[in-house]
Amino acid sequence: MMTRGTRSLLNVLLRSAVLVGVIGVSPALAQTTNNAPAAAAAKTDAPVARPWMDTSLDPSVRADLILREMTLDEKLQLTFGYFSTDAAWLKTPTKNWEFPKDGLPGSAGIVPGIARLGIPSQWQTDAGVGVASQRSATPRLRTSLPSGILTAATWNPALAEAGGAMIGNEAFLSGFNVQLAGGMNLLREPRNGRNFEYGGEDPLLAGVMTGHAIKGIQSEHVVSTMKHYAFNGQETNRFTIDHRIGEQAARQSDLLAFQIANEIGQPGSVMCSYNRVNGHYACENDWLLNTVLKKDWGFKGYVMSDWGAAHSTTEAANAGLDQQSGWAFDRSPYFSEALREAVNNGHVSTARADDMARRVLWGMFSVGAFDTPVRGDRATTIDYAAHAAVTRSDAEEGIVLLKNDANLLPLAKTAKSILLIGAHADVGVLSGGGSSQVYSPNAPTSGLIVPDEFNKGFPGPKTYHASSPMTALQARTGARVTYLDGKDPRAAAAAARKADIVIVFGEQWTGESIDVPDLALPDAQNALIDAVARANRKTVVVLETGGPVVMPWLSKVGAVIEAWYPGTAGGEAIARILTGEVNPSGRLPATFPASLSQLPRPVLEGDPKLDRDAHPMGNYDIEGAAIGYKWFDKTGRKPLFPFGYGLSYTRFALGGLKADAKGKGIAATFAVRNTGSVAGKTVAQVYVAAPGWEAPKRLGAFKKVDLAPGASQSVATMIDPRLLATFDTATATWTIAEGDYQVMLADSAVSIAQTVTVHLPAQTLDSRGK
Template identity: 50%
Template sequence: MKKTLFLFATAGTMALIHSAAGAAPLQSQSKQSPDARAAAVEQQMTEDERFQLLHSIMPFNIPGLPKIDVEGLTPTAGYIRGIPRLGIPDLYETDASLGVTNPLQLRKGDVSTALPASILTAATFSPELAHAGGVVIGRETRAKGFNVLLAGGVNLTREPRNGRNFEYLGEDPLLAGTLAGAAIDGIQSQKVVSTVKHYVLNSQETLRSTIDARISEAALRMSDLLAFEIAIEKGKPGAVMCAYNQINGDYACGNDFLLNKVLKQDWGYKGWVMSDWGAVHNVDYFMKGLDQQSGAQLDKQIWFDGPLKTLVKAGKVPQSRVSDAVRRVLRSLYATGADIAVPKGDADMDAHAAEARKVAEAGIVLLKNEGDILPLMQSARSVAVIGGHADRGVLSGAGSSQVTPKGDVTIIPVGGTGAMASWARMLFMPSSPVDALRKALPDTSVNYDSGYVLDSAAALAANADVAIVFATQWSSEGFDGSLSLPEGQDELIARVAAANPNTIVVLETGNPVKMPWLDQVKAVVEAWYPGQEGGTAIANVLTGAVNPGGHLPITFPRDESQLPNPELTGFGKPEGSAETITYPEGAKVGYRWYAAKGLKPLFPFGYGLSYTSFAYSDLRLSGGAAPKVSVTVTNSGKRAGSDVPQLYLTARNGEKIERLVGFDRVELRPGESRTVSMTIDPRLLADWTGKGWTVQPGTYSFAAGHSATDFVLTGDVKLPGQTLRP
């Protein structure tokens, strides 16, 4: 292994490599299409040069693995040596969707803009904000010398206790796919290749490397695969990253059906498929559709070097397949401009911080506001802030997406064993809600108690006009969690609420949580993991400087009994255990499960309150192959604010059904009206059959509303039948 790894970057080649990194493309090919240019360049490559592009390393040494020569390389997630004579740059790959990461702070002093968690971005229901966030990350990626970003998380929330839900975009394929596509497009506008990941059904972290997810093709096509399909259509990512888990008996990175049949054949995907790090178990994955082995030192072998060369020489793998994989990599570089030399530089961090704050403010969700206690009543002369390390900052999710922002971060080790133990630490972004509230309320006394001693917290609350409890639930890649708040915080909230009737709860979570204290408090705000500007964003929402406009992209269950799988499959079993998971909900993920079962959740998908009110009128539907709908939205309140009108399919030929088929986000002044128009993707009306997407002829019923359970206007339209090929 050591000898092969040295081929990636020997000390004698480093000067040549770095002088050519980002080298200009050959002039004779610069005006060709990406496909033609990739074919022309690939034909000029030696066999060793071809194989050079088919595997990457993590360019730093990992305890427990053989040491490799990484002198002169930038520590990051992945590295592939370029080919200077052909203008192919070094490929430097970095995580991820929330900002440019600095793994284990190996790049001393290197900081980046920490955007809010993707689940918060999903709560904005705004492709425009998702795109803007992608532009921010893409700019900083390029400014730091990287050209491949391992972003684009679009796995649907099937398991609300999944430790990586904060990296994803909720439970609905239209919402998740649309926002992921917008973010990817923003990233790639900066001449950076973006991935979309983790393909597919990477729905939990428990036993993620061995669990086998069982589901029918139809259910998969109509849910998780549809989210990826929409994201790929809208964002055109240069690479797809396959997942760790198995799907119907085959590992995701060696799944011929998903990689060759669905992705490359049915969808006509032109980019390359890279593995997740340590997800390759056999050289035969190459013929099953995997183009590149990532982080190769984490696998048992560098399968896509010596072992693959042997099969090619023996005629067991055709040379055309090697050429195809190489051309896919090159095509994505040329299509995005990631091969073009861009000087390293300083990004406009102040402008990026402002964008991070804008997204955070737009995605914070107001869940309860009894008696209009929010915005904070002007008569409040004293505010008790309790818990959540709110004096220090705001919590972030952990794992490979952890961003290190500028400033004095607070890190609390969590501990544990296993491959992800070194990532198990709570990091609080240096944006203190306490400081922000004091700045926003200069004439109000704002005092803080850690909540560590319940009696102390209750005493502070009892002597204040208003009490605000910050409750946190940490989540991370490599770990699954719970629907309960940890460390006795439910009891803390109950004690504070008993001491002060004007108690407000601010949640910093990456997942839904149960709320046994809900009836005891006046207001609840879901702030998610709001990023480096989160403290200011929360204070702006609490004080009314910003009118909350976020809506839930995931259903909040009352408790585990409402879940399709009440017990988390494999939880507590040793890593590496074989386990099978089935999904009783099939294609009916999230709110569709609740509708089908007649369950009333704690808070439904699409739900979110405002400091103003919105009325809907004049719902109009038109038929045809691509149906259209319009609805007029009016701000009927006294404050400017944002609304998210949502359109659902509710019945088909009399059969009850519930699917989100359209949404928009509108900003309106008091009394202002706007007509929102949407074109419905016929796949959202169809069922998957062996022939493709089949839309039944007949009467389709639709409803416009404020959430998946709050419909305001309804209407029917007759549609012709049609079958759409994948």
């Protein structure tokens, strides 16, 4: 349930939207100098009636109405998109590339509209946590949400939706109506450089949280993608690696996450990924696109390729790809003249060409992109103060307290000196790198408050948001707060001995296109933390990481906070948690392993030295659907920190669990009580278990609860029948076996408070779980 505070923030956000204006869409792009498509041929220059502008009609009906008026060239124009940045940035084999007419500088791209029919251009922005900018001398400055994995750590769907609405609003007011958001690949590989963009390791949690984020974005008349479909679990050899996985395991893991997000968010578009799946590229994979997505799930929107993920014309179109995006990252403009020829000679049917255009139009109609159009860059209307409150609330609920010996936190008001060490905590907080990079609205025009320490091009620059933990702490404590960069461990240890409390900020910068070599903090930070902790037991470690890390110094420090990448108000959020102004309530959305040896793949698959045409293999059948906590349950291995784990400054009691069969699922009720002395939030988790599954138990439901001291609340949850079933690949159905099912009320994947048994009859559900 949305809290009063969250509802207020969302209302402020929605009131701030300026949804006005009528667009005059430019004609199609003129032919560029090499292999670009010609302008669409119009039937006539005379005005045409536009019955498709009747907003009372269903988007499918509206799409069919406009489709009847379109020439073949106009239909195909909707299937081809251009990259929209300067040629100096572009480093591909493509020659004679030109900046597209009407494209927004530094953006992801444009698909030209058709003025004759009132079809808006599709102005696309990279996204995930906000309106991203391609690297340039003067990047677009916008509000950044915390990383996706932090939002997942809130376990609060209302916050995810409010955050989505916020970044969708900024996209709309910046002239964009397509946002390349909705990242949700499951965390199979903790070293994956893009884990920070995604929703953790569990299909229910990732699907629910990402689905609500998509729903929020699209409430602002902006199409959101859902990506990267599918099994894009690492960056090493991401263009060519072939992930092999059986269908049952696939349906019960990554695909279930996408399916849940699709049902909640109803995305206008799905972005197919770079990698191969079971021998076929994801963007020309008939099973993934036609069978699973469009047939079994009934997806009505369009499939766009990732930038550089298209590999063919006829094969891709017939396999379900509806739009080639981001030319000129691909080797050829496959959906330009080649697609027109393929349709004309019958290799791609006219019915399929109609379907491709119809799906694009449906996606635009479904979010109101025709009815409330964007125009240009109107950033002066963005309410940055209101948006800062949204992103800060997100960060505060997703920061996870991992350790707190002797109640070291919240910081004692009697402390007279606090020493901060490392990670530029004097000026800002870290963000993840790559195409999702957002630059702070309060940063210099370059977007950088710290000189680029990566300095190797993409996925840099390594960027910090201008939200200083040091400044925020100085405003909240009576202590003298000082800072050291930590480059000299001996000097840091000497200074630590003189301080009442030491806070070491440990960072792990990750980004698109690169995976981390291991789970250790880089650049000798573990040695620094060890030296400081030996000098002062009252050492707090604040981790700014893209995912799980190991902590060889854990026993020596007094407290540990996982702050992830906390966004453009992250410094304030960290300070409010440290001082107790906010009670931490984040819970881990991913298991933290104790070592690489505990993983299904201790050595990362794929040789990073292979060229683009290589065909490395990835074996996801090792763990199948037993990802994360399920793998640890199955193998009996003890993690450093389990899935669902997190501490608070107060205490909670769970009990009174009752569960009964209801419909085709299970209804579970229970009570949560705050037994401590301060207000706080907790996440009650319900797991289910039955014989013959991929692992001993699955997450079945969860609820975030906000309670005053001594207060209690009754909670009712419903367990989706697909989480009680196995997928039958022969019949494409979900089957629930007759028998006894264990329903467990828990504080984490390893902390079970109560268990009850429910007997279920044998049942069969269709591919959509109905």
